[in-house]
Amino acid sequence: MNLPPSRVRIRVDQPIAPPSTNGNAILGAPGMTATAEGHWDVAPEVVFDSRDVSVFYGAKQALTGVNLGIRRGEITALIGPSGCGKTTFLRSLNRMNDSVPGFRIEGEILYHGHDIYGGNVDQVEVRRRIGMVFQKPNPFPKSIYDNVAWAPRNLGLRSGLAERVEKALRGAALWDEVKDRLKDSALGLSGGQQQRLCIARAIAIEPDVLLLDEPASALDPIATGAIEDLMHSLKGRFTIVIVTHNMQQAARVADRTAFFSLETGGEKPIGSLIEFDDTERIFGSPRDPRTRDYVTGRFG
Amino acid sequence: MSREAQPVGAGDRPRAYDPAAPLTATGNLRRRQIFSKLTEFAATGAAFAAIAVLVIVVYTVIARGAGAISWDFITKSAPEGVAPALVGSAIIVGIGTLIAAPIGVLIALYLTQYAGGRAAGFVSMTMDVMNGLPAIIVGVFVFTFLVDTNGTVGLGQAGWIGGVALSIIMVPLIARGTQGVLRLIPKSQSEAADALGVARWRTVLSVILPSALGGILTVTILSIARAAGETAPLLLISSNASVDQVSINPFEAMANGPVRIYQLSEEANPAGFSEAWGLSLLFISFILFASLGARAMVARSKRKISS
Numbered sequence: 001m002n003l004p005p006s007r008v009r010i011r012v013d014q015p016i017a018p019p020s021t022n023g024n025a026i027l028g029a030p031g032m033t034a035t036a037e038g039h040w041d042v043a044p045e046v047v048f049d050s051r052d053v054s055v056f057y058g059a060k061q062a063l064t065g066v067n068l069g070i071r072r073g074e075i076t077a078l079i080g081p082s083g084c085g086k087t088t089f090l091r092s093l094n095r096m097n098d099s100v101p102g103f104r105i106e107g108e109i110l111y112h113g114h115d116i117y118g119g120n121v122d123q124v125e126v127r128r129r130i131g132m133v134f135q136k137p138n139p140f141p142k143s144i145y146d147n148v149a150w151a152p153r154n155l156g157l158r159s160g161l162a163e164r165v166e167k168a169l170r171g172a173a174l175w176d177e178v179k180d181r182l183k184d185s186a187l188g189l190s191g192g193q194q195q196r197l198c199i200a201r202a203i204a205i206e207p208d209v210l211l212l213d214e215p216a217s218a219l220d221p222i223a224t225g226a227i228e229d230l231m232h233s234l235k236g237r238f239t240i241v242i243v244t245h246n247m248q249q250a251a252r253v254a255d256r257t258a259f260f261s262l263e264t265g266g267e268k269p270i271g272s273l274i275e276f277d278d279t280e281r282i283f284g285s286p287r288d289p290r291t292r293d294y295v296t297g298r299f300g
Numbered sequence: 301m302s303r304e305a306q307p308v309g310a311g312d313r314p315r316a317y318d319p320a321a322p323l324t325a326t327g328n329l330r331r332r333q334i335f336s337k338l339t340e341f342a343a344t345g346a347a348f349a350a351i352a353v354l355v356i357v358v359y360t361v362i363a364r365g366a367g368a369i370s371w372d373f374i375t376k377s378a379p380e381g382v383a384p385a386l387v388g389s390a391i392i393v394g395i396g397t398l399i400a401a402p403i404g405v406l407i408a409l410y411l412t413q414y415a416g417g418r419a420a421g422f423v424s425m426t427m428d429v430m431n432g433l434p435a436i437i438v439g440v441f442v443f444t445f446l447v448d449t450n451g452t453v454g455l456g457q458a459g460w461i462g463g464v465a466l467s468i469i470m471v472p473l474i475a476r477g478t479q480g481v482l483r484l485i486p487k488s489q490s491e492a493a494d495a496l497g498v499a500r501w502r503t504v505l506s507v508i509l510p511s512a513l514g515g516i517l518t519v520t521i522l523s524i525a526r527a528a529g530e531t532a533p534l535l536l537i538s539s540n541a542s543v544d545q546v547s548i549n550p551f552e553a554m555a556n557g558p559v560r561i562y563q564l565s566e567e568a569n570p571a572g573f574s575e576a577w578g579l580s581l582l583f584i585s586f587i588l589f590a591s592l593g594a595r596a597m598v599a600r601s602k603r604k605i606s607s
Contacts, residue, residue: 096495101417128497138488140507151496154506198492205496 045072047209047239048093049110055088058102062088063271065107068258075231075240077254077279079247081294084260085271086243090211092116093241094130095123128155131207135214137194139186139201144169144178147186147197151205164204172200173230192223196230203238210234212242216249228253247295250279257282259291358588361581368578378543379571382579387546388459388554392538393528395463395550396470401520403467404474409504411475412482413490424476431472438468439533447537457540459547459554465533473523474516481515482508518594525590529583531558539563557583 048070055063063085070076078086088097095116097103109116116126139147148165157164165182169175174196178189186197195215202210212231216224231240231253244250250257258276262269275282275291286292325333373381407427411420442465445452455461485508493503509516534556541553543560557579564576 094495096491099494124497124499126497127495131497132495134488134491134495136488138486138492140489140492141511150493150506151498154496154498154502201492202496207497 046070047072047112048241049113050089050107051110052107053089053092053109054106055085055092055097056102056104056106057100061268061270063092064263064265066273068273068276070239070241071256072239073236074255075235075242075253077250077257078241078243078260079245079250079257079294080260080271080274081262082245083271084262086258086260087213088271089260090213090241090243091132093209093211094127094132096127096132098123128205129207130209130211131202131205132211132213133195133198133202133215136218137191137198139189139194139197141185141187143183144186144189144197145182148200148204151201155205157205168200168204169197171203171234172196173226173233174200190223192219192226195219195223195227199227199230199234203234207238209239209241212240214243214245217245224249247283251283254279259286259288259294261290261294358584361577361584364574365577365579365581368574369581373575373578374582377545382543382557382560382575382582384541384543384546384555385557385560385579386582387548388538388541388556389528389558391548391550392459392462392534392554392556393466393524395460396466396527397520397524399463399467400470400474400523404471404520404523405478405509405516407471407475408478408482409508411479413500413504413508424479427472427475430468431476433469434532435469435530436532438465439536442468442533443536457538457553459538459550459552459556462534462538462554462556463550465537466527466530469530469533470523470527473526474519477519477522478512478516481512481519484515485511514597514600518597521590521594521597525587525594529558529587531562534559535562 046069048068050066050068050070053063053066053068054061066085066089068089078090080086091097092105093109093111093116097105105117111126111130115121140150142150145165148168149161152158152161152164166175166179169178174193177193178184178197186194189197195218199210199215216227219227228249231242234240235255242250242253256277257279259274259282260271261274263272263274275286275288277287282291283295286295292298374386375381375383377384407423411423415423442461443451446455446461446464447457448454449456489507489511490500490503493507494500538553538556539559541547541555541559543555543563547554561576561579561583564572564579
């Protein structure tokens with residue numbers, strides 16, 4: 001496997017960084033072992049292991065001491081009030097915050113054992129494996145087909161492109177609606193269709209993880225239902241992390257839920273992780289009174 | 301109970317106005333309204349004065365130049381026509397565009413995609429200063445470095461050197477204009493591309509530039525219109541040229557529109573004046589149509605990006 005990294009199909013046990021000479025780049029997370037075929041045989045396997053993560057924007061601290069493990073093939077929801085750092089945390093998982101002026105991160109986020117912010121990690125390669133869908137649908141001003149085909153083309157995945165596009169659109173439950181107008185502009189689609197197109201675009205390059213930043217908050221209830229059904233069908237094939245303001249949505253789709261809140265430890269409130277557990281536990285019998293107040297709607 | 305007798309709030313002082321009075325402007329408000337009307341009138345007048353100047357210029361050029369225009373005037377060399385100047389201008393401006401367009405677009409990409417806030421501010425300011433540079437100074441600069449036989453390189457007059465001088469005038473126009481077009485492209489577009497694990501230069505080539513292409517063309521046409529009329533640099537760089545025959549060799553001095561207009565109006569020959577007006581009419585028509593066409597294209601590409 002001496003091809004350039006971007007042309008290699010994903011194997012999750014590969015280091016994100018280009019092969020280093022010291023041989024230390026490949027480190028499994030604790031308690032995980034890989035078989036010779038590259039499959040993990042210890043369940044549940046942790047994809048992201050966040051260790052004491054704090055995030056700063058300039059002098060302002062946005063997030064403090066987050067310890068959180070995200071399991072493979074599951075849907076993990078991040079919930080909490082506005083400004084609690086849940087989107088900051090999500091965007092830190094694929095280095096989308098790097099372009100924010102003054103962004104600084106402490107602690108480490110291990111992805112399959114590799115530090116996402118390690119010295120020789122290439123952020124483009126990180127995002128090639130960890131895809132993201134944004135709050136507002138953002139299709140390119142190109143045809144429906146070209147939107148989905150764009151990333152595979154630019155990553156050198158040109159063989160079987162038409163099949164790949166069809167598979168991605170079917171995967172995003174959009175194929176039947178658009179198969180007769182693939183050459184039409186994506187901007188002519190409805191908001192819900194555009195968002196599913198963005199999901200199709202993200203899964204067309206077969207990422208390992210999908211990060212969804214409030215993917216349904218700009219959509220009506222019917223389109224929201226379609227996106228939630230879609231998440232259920234993508235579960236297992238992809239590890240999904242979703243930020244949502246909508247607690248019912250988290251309860252409906254997520255296997256595990258993390259509750260973030262603003263904590264006034266010093267003089268300024270800082271986002272922190274309050275509780276992380278199975279979704280049923282978070283919404284049914286939360287351990288922390290702050291979680292209980294929030295999920296029952298008593299939060300101020 | 302009458303209105304005046306009702307309580308009027310804290311302190312129980314009477315209001316400064318009578319709420320029941322008719323709602324017309326009186327006293328101080330009336331004076332302010334009159335001043336406001338005068339200001340509006342002056343501003344409107346200034347705007348129409350500018351339009352009037354353009355109309356008068358265009359009318360004068362048409363009135364005095366239309367008579368000179370004929371097929372021979374456009375296609376023949378001196379003394380009947382001005383073909384060498386038209387061809388020379390096209391080649392000189394073409395060379396300038398070939399140099400300036402790529403550099404200008406790259407500067408705009410740097411400003412919008414790569415530069416930090418401080419660097420972008422500095423480069424933008426430099427572009428604005430360059431844009432304000434008098435054309436004669438650009439001319440003297442290029443003359444000293446490339447043309448003057450006592451100078452650094454000393455190549456003598458040549459059409460391509462005229463293109464270099466015009467490119468210095470065009471670069472800031474193209475850079476700033478393209479920057480404006482690229483700013484219209486929503487940040488969510490490059491964010492979407494970033495999140496797909498595609499390298500930035502591929503995003504620039506296949507998402508950002510295609511979206512901006514119409515706008516970039518427009519900006520380039522506007523800068524061509526501006527450069528085509530620049531006289532000062534070419535007087536120094538490409539003025540000692542034959543007007544008797546068409547030349548397409550950019551390595552010698554080439555006749556060109558602005559310099560030809562200048563020469564014809566300096567000649568002690570009434571026929572020359574009329575030719576100068578005719579050539580002026582050709583240039584002013586080109587500039588007007590290029591500008592109008594370019595603006596229509598801007599409107600179209602804006603709709604395309606934002607829809």
